Amino acid sequence: MRDLVDVHYPEATRIRVVLDNLSTHSPAALYQALPPSEARRILGRLEFHYTPKHASWLNMVEIEIGVLRCQCLDRRIESRDSLVAEVAAWENQRNNSGARINWMFSTQQARIKLAKAYPKSTAKES
Known part of the structure; x- marks a missing residue:
């Protein structure tokens, strides 16, 4: 910090x-x-x-770490040097592919699913 x-x-x-x-x-x-x-x-x-508690699936960093784990770290890697090289290659490929998170729900659906994370509004929606 x-x-x-x-x-x-x-x-x-x-x-x-x-x-x-x-x-x-x-x-x-x-x-x-x-x-x-x-x-x-x-x-x-x-x-x-x-970030919301108990909603790691909303945390884009955790999502990317999960993708890294599944695509690159899903096996034993023999040395630190190999690990660094493999992660760097994966990162370059991931960045060059323009990977994005495609949220599959609307704001309204998110408010329903995550009702506890949203403050209660007193204003009426139009």
């Missing part, structure tokens, strides 16, 4: 970070790893948004 704040986005007043719900992905983790003043300085520029 320090790298995001100090190196990649030093001019940004607010940096929005999307994370899953892993216990180390919390503001408290920065206080455990850094002096309090440094953690406070970094957290003052960050805004955390978390």
Whole structure:
């Protein structure tokens, strides 16, 4: 997070970070790893948004990791060098193919399926 704040986005007043719900992905983790003043300085520029719990199928990173696992890591790879080369080749092929996630439901269907993840609206829809 320090790298995001100090190196990649030093001019940004607010940096929005999307994370899953892993216990180390919390503001408290920065206080455990850094002096309090440094953690406070970094957290003052960050805004955390978390993916829905129990909905890993909505997390595009987890989807890609699953594809990597099935297409590339589905067997024993003998050495670290071979692993790095195979993953790099898979990544290049995946990026060059223009692979995309094609959501198969509408926003309305998602709201029904994920009712707990959506806040209740008091406004009437037209």
